[in-house]
Amino acid sequence: MTDTPLLEVRNLKVHFKLPGSLLRPRSGGSVKAVDGVSFHLKRGETLGLVGESGCGKSTTGMAVLRMTPVTDGEIHIDGEDITHLKGRALRPLRRRMQMIYQDPFGALDPRMRVLDIIGEPLKVHKLVTGRKAYRQEVLRLMELVGLLPDMCERYPHEFSGGQRQRIGIARALAAQPDVIICDEPVSALDVSIQAQIINLLKDLQEELGLTYLFVAHDLAVVRHICDRVMVMYLGHVVEVADSEALYTNPQHPYTQALMSAIPIPDPRAESRREVDPSIEGEVPSPVNPPSGCPFHPRCKHATEVCSRVAPTLRETTDGHAVSCHLYEPETEAESLVRVASIA
Amino acid sequence: MTTETAPAALTTRPPTTPPLRERLGDNKVLGFIGRLIVQRPMGAFGAAICIVLLLTGVFADVIAPEGYNAINPIDRLKPPSAEYWLGTDQLGRDLFTRIVHGAQLSVIVAFAATSLSIVISAVIGITSGYFGGRFDMASQRVVDGWMCFPDLIILIVAVSVLGPGTWQVILILGLLFGISGSRIVRSSVLSVKQNIYIHAAQSMGASTLRILVMHILPNVMAPIIVLFTTRLAAVILAESGLSFLGLGIPPPAPSWGGMLSLDGRSYMFQAPWLAIVPGVALTVAVFGINMFGDALRDMLDPRMKGVGSGRYVAAVRRDRPSSRQSTGGTAQ
Amino acid sequence: MKDAVANQPANTPGETMQKDPVGGLLQVEHLRTVFRQGRREVKAVDGISFSVNPGETLAIVGESGSGKSMTAMSLLRLIPSPPGEIIDGDVFFGGRNLLDMSEDELRDVRGNEIAMIFQEPMTSLNPVLTVRQQLAEPMRVHRKVKEEDIEARCLDLLRQVRIPDPETRLDAYPHQFSGGMRQRVMIAMALACEPRLLIADEPTTALDVTVQAQILELLKDLTRQHGSSMILITHDLGVVARYADRINVMYAGRIVESGTAREIFEQPRHPYTLGLINSMPRLDASEKARLLPIEGQPPDLGNLPTGCAFHPRCPFAVDQCRQQDPPLEPYQGHHLKACWVNVDD
């Protein structure tokens, strides 16, 4: 295995222009959906992307897929800069990256048979020749994701949510991609089905050596599948760490708040648990993000610096990076005091 | 401790996938006809009228073998009788023969003009709806401009330029209805375009042509079919109207509209059947096509399709509907 | 808890579910609601009985389509009809049967003594009315509050649901609120008449986790303050552990297990409940453990398997399960389960 990561994203920015008024078309301002995100993804690993609704998770995924215009920054695959590829040059990329969607009902064309849905990437990229080889390949994919071969002539509306998600996964696998971007693949499913799909994704990864960028809003789900986790808030990365490190030692106040908000299915533990009352309010608008640290209006540790200066993402321990003034080396003495007060 | 209560059996069981539902008979066409009769009897009735019309048109020469222009001066303006089922006109031509052959003419004109109009609507609607942006803007302004002119003026101008005749009528009606129908196709393309499966096809690298043909077109088929049936009736009426004004297919061709206007009006009191018969034929045909079209529209609604899909509709967890726009409006 | 099996009276068919000795605030008996689709009949609620005691929070948990919302809607006769119909059962609320009431009498109960918070906060508020108009409505209709007192009362309600700066918010329209704030307004409306029973149907499903925690804490505090009972409907077992006193687990239109929160989480006695608990991704798991899903697919309510509806997915199923429908019977005290097999630790 080489040291160049499979996917590398540097200082990615995606800003959407808001429509202005009729008289002043340029007055709209812009939504800073993703505002300076950097990360890398090694072959065979799963990186989780978590955060609340609207923090820019899907937009990050779309930008990596080159499905949304990139305002600034660079995206590299295997060392190759793909940020500015256009038209035909994008085609090979479309095979190397595939996506699994959140909504198992909208993601499949209702007028197509499962056979044609799963096989579409094969046709588009001319990966097999002949009807027989085509059918065989689709049946193999169906078996891989736990669908019965005799379902291949059916239409999507004849399947339940979990089965449709399996169809979507089979379609994503068809092109033998390097990276699969999973945009909340289980959040529309019932708990019992969620677990089936999570296990399936894990098994497939082991079997086929897949690389996932796993977008989710549920930290508990992410824990079961990701090697590393990146926490986003309002278009910024606030913390990145190995999964275990993040769960045992969350450092950013937002990560801590997010964790304390997740219910634990155990009445005894719950009766002892304090729901952190200090994280009041909701995510501010990305059109008009707060100055300084984006989290400061909701943060109980916020100081005057936080509202003025944006903190940078820096490593605190090996592989664990956090973007918070509490961990800035300049204020080390201060931060020690504060960290002590958190603990 | 609660996690430990799982018996090993819970994991070792192979996935059981129960049969989803009995399929409603393998033959889709038969199933569709069955549902049409049970759920929309009026629609089935309309469909029967359409079929009769179609068959009459196709087999006109078999049903009424004498020529529609066979003149029989002795039997002029005869009322309906055993010999002349629907009577004769002022030249002694058998009205039944003329109505039957008129059906042929109507069927040809209606299907040709409607097909042309549908192709035009689909091409304009799909490209303009899918590509959007400036192209959409431009093409829609052209459509707007076209639709600003009253149909009648366009017709009169076109006929005076092209002259009367069957193919001219087909061309003009096809263009007229095609351009106005593109609006309907375009609006359904706009909604189909929003679907994630379109995004999926784009992100997998499918070519634009493939997306248009394999994904967009099949999903706007329902409105297109409905457009087809409603336009069919409208074209028959329009063709009669044109003939009535003398702008349509010139005599002696047995166009229903022409028969109604030329002979029917002149001999309204002496021989009322000359007006009544083509009038009734028109009314019945238009009624039948409209009824069938209405039923088709309802039956093609996916919610009416296949009993048993209901559960899966309820099974989507509308977990996080795009509350994203709303987060924008929050003021702390 | 190991020898609990000895004194359990289950497996004696014929014994019906025992009534609550307290004589609850709400008593539902053999409620049955169906939807007709052509010749098919979907048994959305299939003969369920339960009760809610004063001041208690009862949770109804189950997968999508298991009939949770339809149970709640049936209580207030809000089932869209046709295609829906309540075909059997009684709903006693404070001694009166809601299913026998006239529409007028029922209107007096709805929104007044029993209030409901719906699944979708986006569509449950009227977009063209201000928050003030919507909040004032139930007070005018049910409580005949004097006009001059209404404003003060509205502000008080908004303060209770912790909407910052209520004076300026009162005349705002719903679209100017975020999802979480709209749900707070819904709660304020529900509380306007100090109902004795609050039915919250997935009040936080559309919201972010941090907002979910805020809303649920708020509901807990407010019901406690007012001493009202609550039926909390959710698909998320995790939510229930903290906020429910008792839990009904539903599967395919039936209650399959019922007990206190501790009983359900610590000694689940129905294979489905057990499966649900095991398949939950947990934040407090000791490490990156593999999840144990329930295999198979949820059933089609219009075409239920014979016997126990869960048997095709159940790892414990025996022959009896495939033939006979297990009744909901006491396992131990008020802990009820509907299963032929004894699932032990």
Ligand SMILES: Nc1ncnc2c1ncn2[C@@H]1O[C@H](COP(=O)(O)OP(=O)(O)OP(=O)(O)O)[C@@H](O)[C@H]1O
């Ligand atoms: N095409 C677009 N035009 C304008 N704004 C957009 C567009 N797409 C996304 N946004 C905005 O960008 C922000 C980030 O959106 P994104 O979909 O990435 O969020 P997310 O983290 O995936 O949220 P969710 O959990 O709801 O899916 C949101 O505020 C959203 O309103």
Ligand SMILES: Nc1ncnc2c1ncn2[C@@H]1O[C@H](COP(=O)(O)OP(=O)(O)OP(=O)(O)O)[C@@H](O)[C@H]1O
């Ligand atoms: N209008 C309707 N017509 C036919 N069937 C219906 C209708 N409404 C609900 N149902 C059926 O009733 C059953 C129960 O639905 P209900 O809404 O109570 O489920 P739920 O448990 O609340 O699910 P969710 O978690 O998705 O809200 C479903 O299987 C559904 O198919």
Ligand code: SF4
């Ligand atoms: S009755 Fe049988 S099938 Fe049903 S849950 Fe119990 S053991 Fe499983």
Ligand SMILES: [Mg+2]
């Ligand atoms: Mg998203």
Ligand SMILES: [Mg+2]
């Ligand atoms: Mg519901």
